[in-house]
Amino acid sequence: MFQMELEEIVTTRPSYKSKSPYKKRKADKIQTDSVVFLDLNCLFRPFGYVNPSLRHVWFVKDICGIVCAVFTWLLVLYAEYVVMFVMLIHESSNISSFLHGLLFNLFAFLAIASHLRAMLTDPGAVPKGNATTEGIKHLGLKKGEVVFKCPKCISIKPDRAHHCSVCQRCIRKMDHHCPWVNNCVGENNQKYFVLFTLYICLISIHALYLAVSHFVSCVGRDWKGCSGLSPPATTIFLIFLIFEGMLFGIFTGIMFATQMSAVCSDETGIEQLKKEERERRSRWLSMKAVFGHPFSIRWFSPFATPMFLGSEKIYYSV
Numbered sequence: 001m002f003q004m005e006l007e008e009i010v011t012t013r014p015s016y017k018s019k020s021p022y023k024k025r026k027a028d029k030i031q032t033d034s035v036v037f038l039d040l041n042c043l044f045r046p047f048g049y050v051n052p053s054l055r056h057v058w059f060v061k062d063i064c065g066i067v068c069a070v071f072t073w074l075l076v077l078y079a080e081y082v083v084m085f086v087m088l089i090h091e092s093s094n095i096s097s098f099l100h101g102l103l104f105n106l107f108a109f110l111a112i113a114s115h116l117r118a119m120l121t122d123p124g125a126v127p128k129g130n131a132t133t134e135g136i137k138h139l140g141l142k143k144g145e146v147v148f149k150c151p152k153c154i155s156i157k158p159d160r161a162h163h164c165s166v167c168q169r170c171i172r173k174m175d176h177h178c179p180w181v182n183n184c185v186g187e188n189n190q191k192y193f194v195l196f197t198l199y200i201c202l203i204s205i206h207a208l209y210l211a212v213s214h215f216v217s218c219v220g221r222d223w224k225g226c227s228g229l230s231p232p233a234t235t236i237f238l239i240f241l242i243f244e245g246m247l248f249g250i251f252t253g254i255m256f257a258t259q260m261s262a263v264c265s266d267e268t269g270i271e272q273l274k275k276e277e278r279e280r281r282s283r284w285l286s287m288k289a290v291f292g293h294p295f296s297i298r299w300f301s302p303f304a305t306p307m308f309l310g311s312e313k314i315y316y317s318v
Protein backbone atom coordinates (compact mmCIF):
# COMPACT_ATOMS: atom_id res chain seq x y z
CA MET A 1 0.00 0.00 0.00
CA PHE A 2 1.20 3.44 -0.70
CA GLN A 3 -0.19 6.82 -0.21
CA MET A 4 -0.19 9.46 -2.85
CA GLU A 5 -1.76 12.70 -3.85
CA LEU A 6 -4.73 12.56 -6.18
CA GLU A 7 -2.73 14.02 -9.06
CA GLU A 8 -0.14 11.31 -8.71
CA ILE A 9 -2.70 8.51 -8.78
CA VAL A 10 -4.29 9.87 -11.92
CA THR A 11 -0.97 9.89 -13.71
CA THR A 12 0.48 6.65 -12.31
CA ARG A 13 0.30 3.64 -14.63
CA PRO A 14 -0.64 0.36 -12.98
CA SER A 15 2.48 -1.72 -12.38
CA TYR A 16 1.33 -4.79 -14.33
CA LYS A 17 0.74 -2.85 -17.56
CA SER A 18 3.02 -3.94 -20.32
CA LYS A 19 3.34 -3.08 -24.00
CA SER A 20 3.04 -6.76 -24.85
CA PRO A 21 -0.64 -7.78 -25.15
CA TYR A 22 0.30 -11.34 -24.17
CA LYS A 23 1.91 -10.24 -20.92
CA LYS A 24 -1.09 -8.07 -20.10
CA ARG A 25 -3.50 -10.96 -20.73
CA LYS A 26 -1.37 -13.23 -18.54
CA ALA A 27 -1.30 -10.64 -15.74
CA ASP A 28 -5.08 -10.24 -15.99
CA LYS A 29 -5.55 -14.02 -15.86
CA ILE A 30 -3.46 -14.37 -12.71
CA GLN A 31 -5.41 -11.51 -11.14
CA THR A 32 -8.86 -12.97 -11.87
CA ASP A 33 -8.24 -16.66 -11.18
CA SER A 34 -8.43 -16.71 -7.39
CA VAL A 35 -12.20 -16.26 -7.00
CA VAL A 36 -15.02 -17.74 -9.06
CA PHE A 37 -18.70 -16.90 -8.89
CA LEU A 38 -20.87 -20.01 -8.82
CA ASP A 39 -24.48 -20.36 -9.91
CA LEU A 40 -25.85 -22.56 -7.10
CA ASN A 41 -29.34 -22.54 -8.62
CA CYS A 42 -28.33 -25.62 -10.60
CA LEU A 43 -28.53 -27.57 -7.30
CA PHE A 44 -32.11 -26.50 -6.60
CA ARG A 45 -33.55 -26.12 -10.11
CA PRO A 46 -34.58 -29.82 -10.29
CA PHE A 47 -36.79 -29.13 -7.23
CA GLY A 48 -38.34 -26.09 -8.90
CA TYR A 49 -36.58 -23.57 -6.64
CA VAL A 50 -34.69 -20.62 -8.12
CA ASN A 51 -33.19 -17.85 -5.98
CA PRO A 52 -31.61 -14.81 -7.71
CA SER A 53 -29.15 -14.35 -4.81
CA LEU A 54 -27.68 -17.79 -5.56
CA ARG A 55 -26.82 -16.82 -9.11
CA HIS A 56 -23.49 -15.23 -8.29
CA VAL A 57 -22.01 -16.92 -5.22
CA TRP A 58 -18.47 -16.07 -4.09
CA PHE A 59 -16.03 -19.01 -3.94
CA VAL A 60 -12.24 -18.93 -3.46
CA LYS A 61 -10.36 -21.37 -5.70
CA ASP A 62 -7.66 -22.38 -3.23
CA ILE A 63 -6.80 -26.08 -3.01
CA CYS A 64 -5.45 -25.85 0.56
CA GLY A 65 -8.65 -24.05 1.67
CA ILE A 66 -10.95 -26.51 -0.13
CA VAL A 67 -9.16 -29.49 1.51
CA CYS A 68 -9.41 -27.84 4.97
CA ALA A 69 -13.11 -27.02 4.45
CA VAL A 70 -13.94 -30.60 3.35
CA PHE A 71 -11.89 -31.93 6.29
CA THR A 72 -14.00 -29.75 8.63
CA TRP A 73 -17.23 -31.29 7.28
CA LEU A 74 -15.76 -34.80 7.64
CA LEU A 75 -14.84 -34.12 11.28
CA VAL A 76 -18.40 -32.98 12.01
CA LEU A 77 -19.73 -36.05 10.15
CA TYR A 78 -17.50 -38.34 12.24
CA ALA A 79 -18.71 -36.76 15.48
CA GLU A 80 -22.29 -37.07 14.22
CA TYR A 81 -21.84 -40.79 13.49
CA VAL A 82 -20.23 -41.62 16.85
CA VAL A 83 -22.69 -39.53 18.89
CA MET A 84 -25.78 -40.87 17.15
CA PHE A 85 -24.94 -44.44 16.14
CA VAL A 86 -22.27 -45.55 18.60
CA MET A 87 -23.61 -43.85 21.73
CA LEU A 88 -27.13 -42.38 21.84
CA ILE A 89 -28.96 -45.12 19.94
CA HIS A 90 -27.85 -47.59 22.62
CA GLU A 91 -28.62 -45.40 25.64
CA SER A 92 -31.15 -46.86 28.09
CA SER A 93 -32.99 -43.56 28.71
CA ASN A 94 -34.95 -42.68 25.57
CA ILE A 95 -35.91 -39.15 26.64
CA SER A 96 -32.38 -38.19 27.63
CA SER A 97 -30.83 -39.60 24.44
CA PHE A 98 -33.53 -37.92 22.33
CA LEU A 99 -32.83 -34.51 23.94
CA HIS A 100 -29.06 -34.93 23.63
CA GLY A 101 -29.47 -36.00 19.98
CA LEU A 102 -31.73 -33.04 19.26
CA LEU A 103 -29.32 -30.53 20.83
CA PHE A 104 -26.26 -32.02 19.17
CA ASN A 105 -27.90 -32.08 15.73
CA LEU A 106 -29.21 -28.54 16.10
CA PHE A 107 -25.76 -27.13 16.92
CA ALA A 108 -24.08 -29.31 14.23
CA PHE A 109 -26.58 -28.01 11.66
CA LEU A 110 -25.99 -24.38 12.74
CA ALA A 111 -22.20 -24.96 12.63
CA ILE A 112 -22.33 -26.28 9.05
CA ALA A 113 -24.75 -23.51 7.97
CA SER A 114 -22.42 -20.87 9.50
CA HIS A 115 -19.46 -22.51 7.79
CA LEU A 116 -21.15 -22.45 4.38
CA ARG A 117 -22.21 -18.82 4.77
CA ALA A 118 -18.71 -17.79 5.93
CA MET A 119 -17.23 -19.59 2.93
CA LEU A 120 -19.70 -18.49 0.26
CA THR A 121 -20.19 -14.84 1.28
CA ASP A 122 -18.12 -12.12 -0.36
CA PRO A 123 -16.10 -10.96 2.68
CA GLY A 124 -16.08 -7.36 1.43
CA ALA A 125 -13.92 -7.40 -1.67
CA VAL A 126 -13.02 -4.08 -3.25
CA PRO A 127 -13.55 -4.12 -7.04
CA LYS A 128 -10.22 -4.96 -8.66
CA GLY A 129 -8.54 -2.47 -10.93
CA ASN A 130 -10.85 0.41 -9.99
CA ALA A 131 -7.96 2.83 -9.41
CA THR A 132 -8.30 4.14 -12.96
CA THR A 133 -8.29 7.80 -13.94
CA GLU A 134 -12.09 7.72 -14.41
CA GLY A 135 -12.56 5.80 -11.17
CA ILE A 136 -10.61 8.32 -9.15
CA LYS A 137 -12.35 11.26 -10.84
CA HIS A 138 -15.65 9.61 -9.96
CA LEU A 139 -14.78 9.92 -6.25
CA GLY A 140 -15.03 13.68 -6.58
CA LEU A 141 -12.03 14.29 -4.35
CA LYS A 142 -10.93 17.83 -3.69
CA LYS A 143 -7.44 18.99 -4.56
CA GLY A 144 -4.96 17.83 -1.94
CA GLU A 145 -7.20 15.01 -0.67
CA VAL A 146 -5.46 11.70 -0.25
CA VAL A 147 -6.62 8.21 -1.23
CA PHE A 148 -4.91 4.87 -0.87
CA LYS A 149 -4.18 2.61 -3.78
CA CYS A 150 -3.22 -1.05 -3.64
CA PRO A 151 -0.30 -1.74 -6.00
CA LYS A 152 -1.16 -5.47 -6.12
CA CYS A 153 -4.79 -5.39 -7.28
CA ILE A 154 -4.80 -1.77 -8.51
CA SER A 155 -7.81 -0.87 -6.43
CA ILE A 156 -8.65 2.20 -4.40
CA LYS A 157 -8.38 1.06 -0.80
CA PRO A 158 -11.17 2.11 1.53
CA ASP A 159 -10.24 2.78 5.14
CA ARG A 160 -9.42 -0.45 7.07
CA ALA A 161 -9.12 -2.59 3.90
CA HIS A 162 -6.15 -4.91 3.45
CA HIS A 163 -4.86 -6.94 0.54
CA CYS A 164 -5.24 -10.73 0.76
CA SER A 165 -2.70 -12.67 -1.27
CA VAL A 166 -4.95 -15.77 -1.44
CA CYS A 167 -8.08 -13.95 -2.62
CA GLN A 168 -5.83 -11.62 -4.66
CA ARG A 169 -7.86 -8.54 -3.83
CA CYS A 170 -8.37 -5.99 -1.09
CA ILE A 171 -10.90 -6.94 1.59
CA ARG A 172 -12.74 -4.39 3.72
CA LYS A 173 -12.09 -4.79 7.47
CA MET A 174 -10.03 -7.89 6.74
CA ASP A 175 -9.30 -9.86 9.92
CA HIS A 176 -7.40 -12.82 8.44
CA HIS A 177 -7.67 -15.41 5.66
CA CYS A 178 -8.97 -18.62 7.23
CA PRO A 179 -8.28 -21.87 5.35
CA TRP A 180 -10.84 -23.71 7.54
CA VAL A 181 -13.62 -21.68 5.92
CA ASN A 182 -11.66 -21.23 2.68
CA ASN A 183 -12.27 -17.48 2.71
CA CYS A 184 -11.15 -14.21 4.16
CA VAL A 185 -12.86 -13.07 7.34
CA GLY A 186 -13.93 -9.52 6.63
CA GLU A 187 -16.69 -6.97 7.05
CA ASN A 188 -19.47 -9.00 5.39
CA ASN A 189 -18.87 -12.47 6.83
CA GLN A 190 -17.34 -11.96 10.28
CA LYS A 191 -20.69 -12.73 11.91
CA TYR A 192 -20.84 -16.15 10.22
CA PHE A 193 -17.24 -16.90 11.19
CA VAL A 194 -17.89 -15.99 14.86
CA LEU A 195 -21.01 -18.23 14.84
CA PHE A 196 -19.03 -21.04 13.21
CA THR A 197 -16.41 -20.97 16.01
CA LEU A 198 -19.17 -20.74 18.64
CA TYR A 199 -21.18 -23.72 17.37
CA ILE A 200 -18.12 -25.90 16.75
CA CYS A 201 -16.97 -25.13 20.29
CA LEU A 202 -20.42 -26.05 21.66
CA ILE A 203 -20.66 -29.38 19.77
CA SER A 204 -17.08 -30.20 20.81
CA ILE A 205 -17.90 -29.69 24.52
CA HIS A 206 -21.17 -31.60 24.12
CA ALA A 207 -19.48 -34.52 22.31
CA LEU A 208 -16.73 -34.56 24.94
CA TYR A 209 -19.30 -34.78 27.76
CA LEU A 210 -21.28 -37.53 25.96
CA ALA A 211 -18.17 -39.59 25.10
CA VAL A 212 -16.72 -39.48 28.64
CA SER A 213 -20.06 -40.25 30.34
CA HIS A 214 -20.77 -43.07 27.85
CA PHE A 215 -17.32 -44.56 28.44
CA VAL A 216 -17.75 -44.44 32.23
CA SER A 217 -21.23 -45.96 31.96
CA CYS A 218 -19.93 -48.76 29.67
CA VAL A 219 -17.11 -49.65 32.05
CA GLY A 220 -19.61 -49.61 34.95
CA ARG A 221 -21.92 -52.14 33.27
CA ASP A 222 -19.06 -54.26 31.94
CA TRP A 223 -19.78 -53.21 28.28
CA LYS A 224 -23.17 -54.98 28.29
CA GLY A 225 -25.58 -53.34 25.80
CA CYS A 226 -23.07 -50.54 25.39
CA SER A 227 -23.02 -50.23 21.59
CA GLY A 228 -23.51 -52.40 18.54
CA LEU A 229 -19.73 -52.69 18.21
CA SER A 230 -17.15 -54.71 20.15
CA PRO A 231 -15.66 -53.05 23.29
CA PRO A 232 -12.25 -52.39 21.61
CA ALA A 233 -13.93 -50.81 18.53
CA THR A 234 -16.22 -48.70 20.76
CA THR A 235 -13.19 -47.58 22.82
CA ILE A 236 -11.29 -46.53 19.69
CA PHE A 237 -14.28 -44.54 18.37
CA LEU A 238 -14.73 -42.85 21.76
CA ILE A 239 -11.02 -42.05 22.18
CA PHE A 240 -10.91 -40.40 18.73
CA LEU A 241 -14.04 -38.42 19.54
CA ILE A 242 -12.61 -37.30 22.91
CA PHE A 243 -9.38 -36.27 21.19
CA GLU A 244 -11.29 -34.41 18.47
CA GLY A 245 -13.58 -32.73 21.01
CA MET A 246 -10.66 -31.57 23.17
CA LEU A 247 -8.57 -30.32 20.24
CA PHE A 248 -11.32 -28.42 18.43
CA GLY A 249 -13.10 -27.36 21.62
CA ILE A 250 -9.94 -25.59 22.80
CA PHE A 251 -9.02 -24.27 19.33
CA THR A 252 -12.46 -22.85 18.49
CA GLY A 253 -12.97 -21.63 22.08
CA ILE A 254 -9.77 -19.55 21.83
CA MET A 255 -10.76 -18.41 18.33
CA PHE A 256 -14.23 -17.37 19.51
CA ALA A 257 -12.79 -15.46 22.48
CA THR A 258 -10.23 -13.73 20.23
CA GLN A 259 -12.90 -12.79 17.69
CA MET A 260 -15.27 -11.44 20.34
CA SER A 261 -12.45 -9.43 21.90
CA ALA A 262 -11.62 -8.01 18.44
CA VAL A 263 -15.29 -7.22 17.77
CA CYS A 264 -15.73 -5.53 21.17
CA SER A 265 -12.58 -3.46 20.76
CA ASP A 266 -13.50 -2.60 17.13
CA GLU A 267 -10.12 -3.80 15.94
CA THR A 268 -9.33 -6.47 13.32
CA GLY A 269 -6.57 -9.07 13.76
CA ILE A 270 -4.37 -7.20 11.26
CA GLU A 271 -4.88 -3.87 13.05
CA GLN A 272 -3.90 -5.53 16.35
CA LEU A 273 -0.72 -6.90 14.77
CA LYS A 274 0.14 -3.59 13.11
CA LYS A 275 -0.86 -1.62 16.22
CA GLU A 276 -2.71 0.86 14.01
CA GLU A 277 -4.02 3.88 15.87
CA ARG A 278 -7.48 5.14 14.96
CA GLU A 279 -10.75 6.25 16.43
CA ARG A 280 -12.86 3.36 17.72
CA ARG A 281 -16.56 2.78 18.15
CA SER A 282 -18.08 1.85 21.50
CA ARG A 283 -18.29 -1.86 22.36
CA TRP A 284 -22.05 -2.03 21.74
CA LEU A 285 -21.92 -0.15 18.43
CA SER A 286 -19.08 -2.34 17.25
CA MET A 287 -21.05 -5.51 18.11
CA LYS A 288 -24.07 -4.17 16.23
CA ALA A 289 -21.88 -3.30 13.25
CA VAL A 290 -20.70 -6.92 12.99
CA PHE A 291 -23.98 -8.69 13.79
CA GLY A 292 -26.02 -6.15 11.84
CA HIS A 293 -29.15 -5.88 14.01
CA PRO A 294 -30.26 -4.67 17.42
CA PHE A 295 -29.70 -7.54 19.87
CA SER A 296 -32.10 -10.44 19.20
CA ILE A 297 -32.15 -14.15 18.38
CA ARG A 298 -31.05 -13.16 14.84
CA TRP A 299 -27.52 -12.58 16.18
CA PHE A 300 -27.25 -16.35 16.64
CA SER A 301 -28.73 -17.32 13.28
CA PRO A 302 -26.46 -17.92 10.30
CA PHE A 303 -29.55 -17.41 8.12
CA ALA A 304 -30.12 -13.80 9.22
CA THR A 305 -28.08 -11.58 6.92
CA PRO A 306 -26.65 -8.54 8.78
CA MET A 307 -28.69 -5.47 7.85
CA PHE A 308 -25.68 -3.32 7.04
CA LEU A 309 -25.13 -5.39 3.88
CA GLY A 310 -26.25 -3.25 1.02
CA SER A 311 -26.59 -0.12 3.14
CA GLU A 312 -22.98 0.38 4.20
CA LYS A 313 -21.47 -0.34 0.81
CA ILE A 314 -17.89 0.53 0.16
CA TYR A 315 -16.94 4.07 0.63
CA TYR A 316 -14.71 4.29 -2.40
CA SER A 317 -16.87 2.25 -4.77
CA VAL A 318 -16.30 3.23 -8.40
Ligand SMILES: [Zn+2]
Pocket: 150, 151, 152, 153, 154, 155, 162, 163, 164, 168, 169, 170
Ligand atom coordinates in the same frame (compact mmCIF):
# COMPACT_ATOMS: atom_id res chain seq x y z
ZN1 LIG B 1 -5.19 -5.16 -3.12
Ligand SMILES: [Zn+2]
Pocket: 164, 165, 166, 167, 168, 176, 177, 183, 184
Ligand atom coordinates in the same frame (compact mmCIF):
# COMPACT_ATOMS: atom_id res chain seq x y z
ZN1 LIG C 1 -8.42 -14.00 1.47
